Amino acid sequence: MVNQWLVPVLLGTAFVAGCDMGPGMIMRGEGGSASYTSNGERIYLTGASESGSTITSTGRGIHQRMMGGGCAACHGSDRQGRRLMPQFWKIAPPLTRDSLFETHDDGDGHGGHQRYADESLRQAVFWGIDPAGMPLDDNMPRWSMSESDWQDLLEYLRS
Numbered sequence: 271m272v273n274q275w276l277v278p279v280l281l282g283t284a285f286v287a288g289c290d291m292g293p294g295m296i297m298r299g300e301g302g303s304a305s306y307t308s309n310g311e312r313i314y315l316t317g318a319s320e321s322g323s324t325i326t327s328t329g330r331g332i333h334q335r336m337m338g339g340g341c342a343a344c345h346g347s348d349r350q351g352r353r354l355m356p357q358f359w360k361i362a363p364p365l366t367r368d369s370l371f372e373t374h375d376d377g378d379g380h381g382g383h384q385r386y387a388d389e390s391l392r393q394a395v396f397w398g399i400d401p402a403g404m405p406l407d408d409n410m411p412r413w414s415m416s417e418s419d420w421q422d423l424l425e426y427l428r429s
C-alpha cells in the first residue's frame with residue numbers, strides 16, 4: 271500500500287526542510303569561546319549585550335524559545351534569512367545591508383514596502399511595524415534594549 275510509507279516520507283522531508291538551521295546551531299555551540307568584532311554583532315548573534323544590560327523580546331517566538339540566541343536564531347548568522355522551525359512554512363527574511371537599506375527585495379514574502387531608514391528599522395525591531403505601517407508577523411519578536419545597544423545593533427545591520 272502506497273499510503274503506508276508515503277506519509278512518513280513526506281513528514282520526514284518536511285522535517286529536513288525545517289532544519290536548515292545548521293549554522294545557527296553550530297554558532298551557538300561555539301558560544302563560550304566565540305569572539306565578536308562589535309557589540310552590535312554580539313547582540314545580533316547572541317541576543318546579549320557586552321555591557322550586560324538587559325535585552326528582552328516578547329512574542330510568539332516558539333522557534334526562539336527552542337533555539338535561544340539573538341536575531342541570528344531566525345535570520346541566520348550569515349543574515350541571509352532562514353525558515354523557522356517548527357513553523358518551517360514561515361520565513362525570517364534576510365537582514366543584509368542590501369536587503370534592508372538598499373534594494374529591499376519585494377520577493378522575500380512579506381509584502382512590498384519601502385526600504386528601511388534608521389527610524390523605521392527601530393520601529394520594526396521594537397514594535398513590529400514595517401515601513402508601510404503594517405504589523406510584522408508575530409513570529410518576529412518585539413525587542414527592547416537600551417539606546418546604546420540599539421545604536422550598536424543598527425551599526426552592525428548597516429555594515
Ligand code: HEC
Nearest residue numbers: 331334340341344361362363380394395406407409410411
Ligand atoms: C523568533 C524568530 C525571530 C527572531 C529571533 C528575530 N526575528 Fe526578525 N523576523 C522574524 C520573522 C518571522 C520575520 C518576518 C515577519 C513578517 O514576514 O511579517 C522577521 C522580520 C524582521 C524584520 C523585517 C524585515 C523586512 O524585510 O521587512 C526585521 C527588520 C527584523 N526581523 C529584525 C530582527 C532583529 C534586528 C532581530 C534581533 C534583535 C530579529 N529580527 C530577531 C523572526 C525573528
